[in-house]
Amino acid sequence: SVFEYAPAPESRSVVDIAPSYGLFIDGEFVDAADGKVFKTVSPSTEEVLSEVAQAGEADVDRAVKAARKAFEKWSALPGSERAKYLFRIARIIQERSRELAVLETLDNGKPIKETRDADLPLVAAHFFYYAGWADKLDHAGYGANPKPLGVAGQVIPWNFPLLMLAWKIAPALATGNTVVLKPAETTPLSALFFADICRQAGLPKGVVNILPGYGDTGAALVAHPDVNKVAFTGSTAVGKEIAKTVAGTRKKLTLELGGKGANIVFDDAPIDQAVEGIVNGIFFNQGQVCCAGSRLLVQESIQDELLDSLKRRLSTLRLGDPLDKNTDIGAINSEEQLARITSLVERGEAEGGERWSPACELPESGYWFAPTLFTNVTQAHTIARDEIFGPVLSVLTFRTPDEAVAKANNSQYGLSAGIWTEKGSRILAVASKLRAGVIWSNTFNKFDPTSPFGGYKESGFGREGGRHGLEAYLDV
Numbered sequence: 232s233v234f235e236y237a238p239a240p241e242s243r244s245v246v247d248i249a250p251s252y253g254l255f256i257d258g259e260f261v262d263a264a265d266g267k268v269f270k271t272v273s274p275s276t277e278e279v280l281s282e283v284a285q286a287g288e289a290d291v292d293r294a295v296k297a298a299r300k301a302f303e304k305w306s307a308l309p310g311s312e313r314a315k316y317l318f319r320i321a322r323i324i325q326e327r328s329r330e331l332a333v334l335e336t337l338d339n340g341k342p343i344k345e346t347r348d349a350d351l352p353l354v355a356a357h358f359f360y361y362a363g364w365a366d367k368l369d370h371a372g373y374g375a376n377p378k379p380l381g382v383a384g385q386v387i388p389w390n391f392p393l394l395m396l397a398w399k400i401a402p403a404l405a406t407g408n409t410v411v412l413k414p415a416e417t418t419p420l421s422a423l424f425f426a427d428i429c430r431q432a433g434l435p436k437g438v439v440n441i442l443p444g445y446g447d448t449g450a451a452l453v454a455h456p457d458v459n460k461v462a463f464t465g466s467t468a469v470g471k472e473i474a475k476t477v478a479g480t481r482k483k484l485t486l487e488l489g490g491k492g493a494n495i496v497f498d499d500a501p502i503d504q505a506v507e508g509i510v511n512g513i514f515f516n517q518g519q520v521c522c523a524g525s526r527l528l529v530q531e532s533i534q535d536e537l538l539d540s541l542k543r544r545l546s547t548l549r550l551g552d553p554l555d556k557n558t559d560i561g562a563i564n565s566e567e568q569l570a571r572i573t574s575l576v577e578r579g580e581a582e583g584g585e586r587w588s589p590a591c592e593l594p595e596s597g598y599w600f601a602p603t604l605f606t607n608v609t610q611a612h613t614i615a616r617d618e619i620f621g622p623v624l625s626v627l628t629f630r631t632p633d634e635a636v637a638k639a640n641n642s643q644y645g646l647s648a649g650i651w652t653e654k655g656s657r658i659l660a661v662a663s664k665l666r667a668g669v670i671w672s673n674t675f676n677k678f679d680p681t682s683p684f685g686g687y688k689e690s691g692f693g694r695e696g697g698r699h700g701l702e703a704y705l706d707v
């Protein structure tokens with residue numbers, strides 16, 4: 232299959248990390264105008280990986296100007312020509328996927344098993360998928376000759392650094408827009424490697440610009456008057472700030488924000504399969520996933536059996552060196568995120584939740600959190616309401632399907648849900664009542680570039696992926 236790629240990466244020596252990186256503007260790596268830099272560390276060891284230029288307002292302006300200039304030619308290319316570049320980028324990603332998987336694991340802390348088998352194949356698949364659309368936009372269902380918007384300002388988080396970049400950049404380029412993207416401050420490296428891949432692919436200068444930096448860099452990008460489209464994935468709080476900035480301008484906006492996904496297990500569910508799905512739902516990427524199944528809703532009659540199996544399974548998970556291909560649970564991305572998780576877990580205990588973790592030794596350096604289960608949780612508890620964004624599962628029970636639906640929908644968020652049952656009719660009935668943008672049945676955290684992804688309620692608006700993902704980048 233075209234989605235297969237290089238053999239398993241095994242050590243950090245497969246990737247050559249430079250001691251310092253510049254901003255990527257107009258096809259060149261350059262210093263920040265004010266010379267500012269910041270360090271990026273490996274969360275599993277706290278080792279400094281590299282020093283990265285930090286973009287300020289002047290750099291944002293320079294990058295947006297480069298993207299504006301590039302837009303004239305890029306948008307005028309026939310779609311079939313843009314497709315060639317995107318296919319080339321997709322193939323280079325496959326060819327360099329060992330490097331990229333190791334790099335992502337080092338900078339983010341997630342297990343190599345995940346970067347190798349999930350992130351990288353999905354990144355390549357996303358570019359292949361949107362490459363395929365570039366010459367078919369007349370057939371996207373939006374009428375003949377839909378127009379690109381112009382310069383897209385894109386701000387992404389640290390939990391899937393390269394995949395979020397792919398979700399943002401691939402549809403933008405396929406539709407003829409140009410891009411200025413700000414990666415998260417804790418994970419700039421794979422985006423800078425991607426910049427190098429753009430050069431390798433011969434992508435015209437200025438079509439993609441990468442500006443590492445903190446929140447103020449993102450804020451300057453979003454506010455820049457010559458940006459036509461803003462795409463953001465991150466916290467609900469920052470999403471609301473961005474919505475305020477964009478209000479009153481003609482910028483088009485999509486927001487992909489937090490979640491508190493319900494994983495609903497009925498009494499007829501295949502228990503072993505459900506246990507795997509629950510584990511994948513909340514411990515994949517240490518739970519730092521917007522669509523994580525962070526609330527387990529289990530039918531009361533099978534609660535004991537399910538929790539026994541789940542605890543046995545959790546006791547087999549291996550936590551440690553993310554570059555070890557047997558590792559299931561890697562490091563938390565940053566000290567700040569670890570502090571956030573810790574404080575919410577303490578709150579969970581203070582409010583009466585019962586905390587359980589398997590016996591598990593945490594490495595001495597780096598940022599770690601053991602897989603954690605909370606029982607004795609009610610809907611009023613903070614840990615049942617707030618996004619924890621960590622390896623922490625809150626268990627609640629229900630008796631009837633209606634009660635399951637009511638509890639699942641009792642959230643400010645509406646991003647994801649899972650339904651576990653053998654009954655097809657029940658899957659359809661329950662799914663139709665859930666207020667969530669993505670619903671899985673008898674599986675969880677499955678992604679595919681052909682499927683639109685996005686939220687209801689405070690999880691944001693707009694869709695990424697699939698044909699719907701084109702809409703965000705076109706005037707139709």
Ligand code: TXE
Nearest residue numbers: 387388414415445446449450465466469487488489521620
């Ligand atoms: O997010 P931020 P943080 C949630 C999750 C997590 C919490 C905080 O619950 O615990 O958010 O994480 C940039 N204008 N999610 O603090 O700050 C920032 O530099 C423009 C869910 O890391 O939202 C980074 O590039 N940009 C989420 C990006 O926004 C700004 C993924 C995300 O950082 C900015 C991440 C500003 N004012 C966190 N301030 C998901 N939906 O998957 C910051 N940024």
